[in-house]
Amino acid sequence: MKKEIIASAIILFVIASVSFVIAVGSSSGGTPNCQIGSPGCPDTNGVQVNEVYRMCESKITVAERIKCRFNNKEILNQGRDYLHEAVEEACRGHARAEECKQLYRQSKECYEIDSAREKKRCFLEKSGVNINAGGTFRAAPDDSKRNYVVLLLYELQERIENMETVGTITSDEATDLVTQIVEIKKLIIEGKPRSEIIPKIQEFKQAYRTIVGGTAQ
C-alpha cells in the first residue's frame, strides 16, 4: 500500500512537471534578440549591429536615416525588437513623444494579426475607440481618432517595407514613401489641423500610386 502511494506520488509529480514544461515552452516568444546599445550583439560579416545602428542614427535627415536602415536591414534586424521602439521616427522631436511611444508599444501585437478585420478591431481598440461598449468612431475623442490614423499609416509603412524586402520597389522608392508617412504621422500626433494634414495625404497618395500602383484617390 505504501509503495503504491509513493509510486502514485512520483507519477503525479512527473505529469505536473511535464505539463509545466510544455506550457512554458508553448508560451515562449522565441529566441531573444540582441539589445542594440549593449555589448554582445553578434557580428555579421565583421560588422557590429551597434555600429550600423549608430551610423544610421548619426544621419541628419529623416530620409537619410530611413534609407540607411533599408540598406542595412539584414544587420539591423538582429536587434529588431529593440528597434521597433528605438527608431520610430514619428515619435521624435515633439511634446507628445511619450504618448506616441506608448501607442506603438501597445499596438505592436496588432501587426502580428493576419485577419484584416481582426487587425482593424485591434487598431481601434489600441487607439482608444471604445468598441467593447458599442461606441462609435464618431463619438470617440479626437486623440483616439488621430491614433487610429497613425496606426493605419503605420500599416501602410509595414506594407511598403515588405515590398522593399521582396524587391517590388527599390529602397529609394521605399525611403521616399516612408519619409512622407513619417512626416504625416508627426503632423497628426502633434495635433495639427485637418487642413494641414489633408494636402500631405493627397501628396502621399499620388506618390504611392506612382510607385506602387493601385487606385488610391
Place this chain on the structure above:
Amino acid sequence: MKIIVIIIVLAVIIGGAAWFLSSDNSGEDSQTTGSNNAGGADISSENSRALDTDDNVFSEIDDALSELQ
C-alpha cells in the same frame, strides 16, 4: 488501486490547471478579440470595411480624417 486512479485524476487536473495558469497572453488576446466581436460588429466610420487592400486602408484613413476636429 483506487488511490492510484484518484491520484492520476488529480494529476491531470493539476496539470491542466498549470497549463491554464502558465499560458501566455495569446489566451487573453483571443478572449479580448472574442469580446470585441460580440460588441463591435459595426465600428469605425460606421462601416465594416476590412483592411485587406491598400485602397481600403486609404479609404479608412480618409474616413477617419474626415472625423477629425
